[in-house]
Amino acid sequence: MxxxxxxxxxxxxxxxxxxxxxxxxxxxxxxxxxxxxxxxxxxxxxxxxxxxxxxxxxxxxxxxxxxxxxxxxxxxxxxxxxxxxxxxxxxxxxxxxxxxxxxxxxxxxxxxxxxxxxxxxxxxxxxxxxxxxxxxxxxxxxxxxxxxxxxxxxxxxxxxxxxxxxxxxxxxxxxxxxxxxxxxxxxxxLSPLSPEDMADVLSRQGIDTDASALAALSGGSVGEALRLSGQDGLKVYAKLVNLFGTLPRFDRIKAREFADGAGGRATADGDPFDLRITLLDLFLTRLARAGLLGAPIPEAAAGEAELMARLCPDPDAARTWAGAQAELSARARAGRAVNLDPAALVMDMLIQLAGLAPAHAKA
Missing domain, CATH: 3.40.50.300 (P-loop containing nucleotide triphosphate hydrolases)
Structure with missing residues (x-):
């Protein structure tokens, strides 16, 4: 092989x-x-x-x-x-x-x-x-x-x-x-690994920096943490957090930059479209949990906790974001299955999500 x-x-x-x-x-x-x-x-x-x-x-x-x-x-x-x-x-x-x-x-x-x-x-x-x-x-x-x-x-x-x-x-x-x-x-x-075991496994893989953020974003899955690390997932996630930080104004230039990255060619190291859909799923899941359990700690990106506390302050907002996550993720993957443009699919998701923010964000 x-x-x-x-x-x-x-x-x-x-x-x-x-x-x-x-x-x-x-x-x-x-x-x-x-x-x-x-x-x-x-x-x-x-x-x-x-x-x-x-x-x-x-x-x-x-x-x-x-x-x-x-x-x-x-x-x-x-x-x-x-x-x-x-x-x-x-x-x-x-x-x-x-x-x-x-x-x-x-x-x-x-x-x-x-x-x-x-x-x-x-x-x-x-x-x-x-x-x-x-x-x-x-x-x-x-x-x-x-x-x-x-x-x-x-x-x-x-x-x-x-x-x-x-x-x-x-x-x-x-x-x-x-x-x-x-x-x-x-x-x-088997159960998800503890933070201590995650740190041990990541260290054996040569990952000492950003281990805490990778562990937070991967939910105790070493495989997911390694996948994110290998595709610069934390950098892409930080861009997503920065983009949502512009809400409710919504910075279309940042949105287009994020969406255009989904159009890259899939390689043995991963698929840029799949990475962005995965990170959107994770962001919305963590956002919904913030309305129920409080802002996530540790953070997976700088400013994430403050942003999520602002965009999802209560259980009503959590239900809205959770519903959007399920609907838009399924729609995007279905669109990719019939070879629709990946960048256009991601951009459409971002625009629809931006429309939800004004109704729930803290003043």
């Missing part, structure tokens, strides 16, 4: 989870798995759930290395110079099979779903490797990205589990999975 080829299970701008050296902040889940393995109650399928970007894939890859390297009891740590660790990092371990959304060479984009052909590859892996014996591991990341045919094909594997096989399913939204799939898995449910 070329270094430029996008990977569906990797945050743009960050290392792939298979390269992570340690699982941070999920000791309980790791302990649950190790206890089951130590007591010879190793289930054939594990469903690792929780919000996107909190370390589910890191845990899955750590479990994979531990299983294939016959790791020591009590810890998932496997030395990076272990042959299994090196093969897993290179995706050359023959006893490992990874299922994820494939890259479509014709369109130059990642496919939108995991297809039935992807799951058939999993079936072939277990069938072909059965004669070799020993333990085999498959990772499906993310299981909630399977289409209906793929889900039904996976269910057949779970109903007749392969001898010596362990399947690790990662799911951001487990409710989207078939109940029959969930019932055949043992669940490891």
């Amino acid at each position: 070329s270094d430029e080829t996008p990977e569906a299970d990797r945050v743009p701008g960050a290392a792939h989870p298979r390269h992570a050296g340690a699982v941070i902040g999920h000791d309980e889940a790791a302990g649950t798995f190790l206890s089951a393995a130590g007591a010879s109650r190793l289930h054939h399928a594990w469903l690792i759930t929780g919000p996107r970007g909190i370390g589910k894939a890191t845990l899955a890859w750590s479990i994979t290395r531990w299983l294939l390297a016959d790791g020591e009891p009590g810890s998932l740590q496997v030395a990076p110079d272990n042959p299994v660790s090196r093969r897993v990092a290179a995706l050359s371990e023959p006893r490992l099979h990874l299922v994820r959304r494939a890259f479509d060479e014709k369109t130059g984009r990642l496919k939108a779903e995991i297809t039935v052909d992807d799951i058939r590859g999993l079936l072939s892996f277990f069938h072909m490797s059965a004669a070799e014996g020993g333990r085999r591991v498959a990772i499906v990341d993310a299981a909630d990205e399977m289409n209906g045919a793929a889900a039904n094909a996976l269910l057949k594997v779970l109903e007749e589990p392969p001898a010596g096989g362990v399947i690790l399913l990662i799911a951001h939204q487990p409710a989207r999975l078939l109940p029959t799939i969930r019932s055949r898995c043992r669940e490891l449910r």
